[in-house]
Amino acid sequence: MKKGEVLKYDVLVVGAGPAGSTAARFASKNGARTLVIEKRQEIGSPVRCGEATTLSWLEEVEIEDHDRWCVTTVKGARIFFPGAKMLELVGKFDTTGVGIVIERDILDKDLAKLAIGEGAEYMLKTSAVSLIKEDGKVCGVMARSMGKEIEIRADIVIGADGFESQVGRWGGIYKSLPPEDIISCFQYRMAGLDIDLDFTYLYLGEFAPGGFVWVFPKKDNQANVGLGIKLSLIEENKTPKDYLDEFIASKEEFKKGMAIDMVAGGVEVGPPPSNVTADGLMLVGDASRVVNPITGGGVANGVRQGKIAGEVAAQCVREGRFDHDYLKEHYEARWRDLLENEIWRNYMIKEKLNSISGKAFAKLMETLSKVDLKESNLAVLLEAIQKENPEIMEELQSMF
Amino acid sequence: MNKPRINEDVCMRCGACVGTCPANAMFLKEFTLEVNDDCTTCGLCFRACPVGAIKLEGGP
Numbered sequence: 082m083k084k085g086e087v088l089k090y091d092v093l094v095v096g097a098g099p100a101g102s103t104a105a106r107f108a109s110k111n112g113a114r115t116l117v118i119e120k121r122q123e124i125g126s127p128v129r130c131g132e133a134t135t136l137s138w139l140e141e142v143e144i145e146d147h148d149r150w151c152v153t154t155v156k157g158a159r160i161f162f163p164g165a166k167m168l169e170l171v172g173k174f175d176t177t178g179v180g181i182v183i184e185r186d187i188l189d190k191d192l193a194k195l196a197i198g199e200g201a202e203y204m205l206k207t208s209a210v211s212l213i214k215e216d217g218k219v220c221g222v223m224a225r226s227m228g229k230e231i232e233i234r235a236d237i238v239i240g241a242d243g244f245e246s247q248v249g250r251w252g253g254i255y256k257s258l259p260p261e262d263i264i265s266c267f268q269y270r271m272a273g274l275d276i277d278l279d280f281t282y283l284y285l286g287e288f289a290p291g292g293f294v295w296v297f298p299k300k301d302n303q304a305n306v307g308l309g310i311k312l313s314l315i316e317e318n319k320t321p322k323d324y325l326d327e328f329i330a331s332k333e334e335f336k337k338g339m340a341i342d343m344v345a346g347g348v349e350v351g352p353p354p355s356n357v358t359a360d361g362l363m364l365v366g367d368a369s370r371v372v373n374p375i376t377g378g379g380v381a382n383g384v385r386q387g388k389i390a391g392e393v394a395a396q397c398v399r400e401g402r403f404d405h406d407y408l409k410e411h412y413e414a415r416w417r418d419l420l421e422n423e424i425w426r427n428y429m430i431k432e433k434l435n436s437i438s439g440k441a442f443a444k445l446m447e448t449l450s451k452v453d454l455k456e457s458n459l460a461v462l463l464e465a466i467q468k469e470n471p472e473i474m475e476e477l478q479s480m481f
Numbered sequence: 482m483n484k485p486r487i488n489e490d491v492c493m494r495c496g497a498c499v500g501t502c503p504a505n506a507m508f509l510k511e512f513t514l515e516v517n518d519d520c521t522t523c524g525l526c527f528r529a530c531p532v533g534a535i536k537l538e539g540g541p
Contacts, residue, residue: 120509129495208511225511245496250505257503260525265497267531312501312528320533345531347497 086231090116090202091398092391093221093235095209095248097124099192100366100383100390101241103142106196107391108239113398115201116233117193118224120208125189129346131268131377132183132305133281133297138381142388150191153182153298156279163286180281182297182305188380207231212238212251212362218403219252219361237394237403239363241387244347246368252359258370260312262351264292264377267321268307269329270299271338278302288328290314291435292377296335306335309348309377321345350374350431353417353424358408365390371420374428382424386416444470483538485526487514491534498526498535 092108094101097119108115136154139147157171158180193203207226212219213234221234240248249255276282278298288294291311298304306329310321322345329335349370357369366383373382393412397403437445445466485498485507492514499507499514506519507526516526527535 243496243500245499245509247499247505247508256505258501260501260528263501263529265529265531312525315528321531322533343493345493345495345497347495347500347529347531349500 088116088231088233090114090233090235092116092237092239092394093118093233094239094241095222096120096241096243096366096368097193097203097205098189098241098243098366098383099380100368100387101239102189102192102196102201103384103387104239104241104365104391104394105201106192106199107388108394109196109199109201109391111392111395113395115196115394116235117196117201117203118207118209118222118226118233119203119205122206123186124193124203124205125186127344128185128342129344130185130380131266131295131297131307132185132299133295133376134181134183134378134380136179136181138385142384144195146191147181150184150187151181152184152300153278155180155182155281155298158281158283161282161284161286169280182281182299183380185380192384209242209248212248214361217360219359222248237361237363237397239365239390239394240368241365241383242368244349244367246364248362249357249364249368252362252364254357254359254362254364255354255370258349258351262349263312264309264348264350265312265315265321266292266307266309266344266346266348266377267325268295268305268344269325269338269340270303270342270344271306271335272301272303272341274302274304274306274335274338276304276334278304284328288331289324290316294325294328303341304338305344306338307344348372348377348379350377350428352428353421356409356413357416358405358413360405361403363390363394363408363412371416371424374424374431376427382420385419389415389419483522484520485516485522485524485535486538487516488534488536489513491532493532493534495531497529497531501525501529 091113092115094105094117097117105115105117160168209222209224211223213221219238242248282296284294289308291314292309294308296304296306354370357364365387367379371382372379504519504521506517508515
């Protein structure tokens with residue numbers, strides 16, 4: 082690669098995370114010459130993820146083999162409410178299927194391998210520094226690759242550069258997020274824990290204002306122990322790391338563990354975005370704000386959306402259409418069909434739960450405490466709430 | 482409030498501040514985190530940092 086050299090591709094993907102690599106995979110598979118650039122020297126590392134997801138989305142995105150990166154299949158979840166009441170949900174404890182804990186660095190590399198198998202090319206340690214625009218259309222990026230300035234031209238650029246997406250901002254797709262929709266996260270991967278590793282643990286309430294503490298188990302007495310806190314609720318002069326250290330210090334079962342990795346990051350948990358495209362530009366994954374607003378999980382939606390982005394990018398190349406109208410009709414319409422209602426629904430539920438009054442919440446807890454929790458699932462719980470607190474159920478239903 | 486100062490010894494380069502910055506004034510560079518003159522000194526990056534690596538000069 083010589084200084085001043087110009088590279089030319091059909092499709093350029095900025096960011097080799099799950100959404101970016103999946104977009105690249107399906108663009109290549111459908112005949113587009115595709116390049117992925119990644120600013121890090123290693124795909125997937127350092128990990129910036131809680132690493133809990135489900136098995137439900139794999140088939141849709143044509144992933145057959147998950148043995149390498151799926152390290153734990155959990156039996157259920159133990160949810161701790163304020164006042165130390167515990168709710169144990171076993172089996173398919175939510176509508177999204179069986180819970181698993183993954184090794185994100187391995188998943189990211191596997192998704193890159195699948196893209197490479199379809200013919201996609203990758204360049205590491207290469208960061209986009211600006212977008213190239215001609216007559217308002219994005220035509221590529223200027224990048225720094227191993228210390229050299231290079232120009233990469235493409236008919237269509239896919240911004241898959243995460244929560245801190247610069248591509249989306251350079252493309253004029255959005256400027257900023259409201260602070261009430263931002264969660265600041267901190268996590269330790271801990272070893273030497275003495276807990277039942279068949280469960281995920283979630284702690285709601287004072288430990289993580291506006292968010293929750295999570296414990297996602299891994300093999301050999303390890304777990305990801307982390308939390309997310311709503312930006313607007315973080316106390317003055319306190320950091321999410323301080324909150325997590327306090328949580329760990331307060332629990333005998335976690336005090337024994339030692340951190341072998343530290344993870345930090347921001348997550349957006351707002352309503353679905355109004356627009357994620359511009360002339361010659363599409364956003365995918367966290368960059369396009371499709372994180373599940375309740376869980377903060379971004380991998381499943383990012384990959385599902387990435388598949389559509391890749392297919393549409395290849396279609397753009399075939400049709401020679403890269404304008405905003407075409408992308409709206411094909412990309413926006415398709416990913417919204419798949420994800421928008423779900424994100425809206427989860428956003429509304431999250432807002433509702435945050436706004437439930439202390440009194441209503443206490444009543445809800447009282448109801449839950451009467452249910453035989455060992456045997457319960459979501460349907461049983463909802464039935465109990467319907468019986469004991471119909472007014473809360475009514476409020477919940479009014480959202481749909 | 483003043484422009485943020487980054488303590489590189491503490492910064493984990495996670496990008497929480499970059500994504501939060503309403504002025505798009507923060508950039509993750511290869512080894513550093515930069516703040517340019519578009520900074521409006523709103524202080525949101527200070528709140529967003531998970532580890533307390535950002536100080537507002539003259540502020541907290």
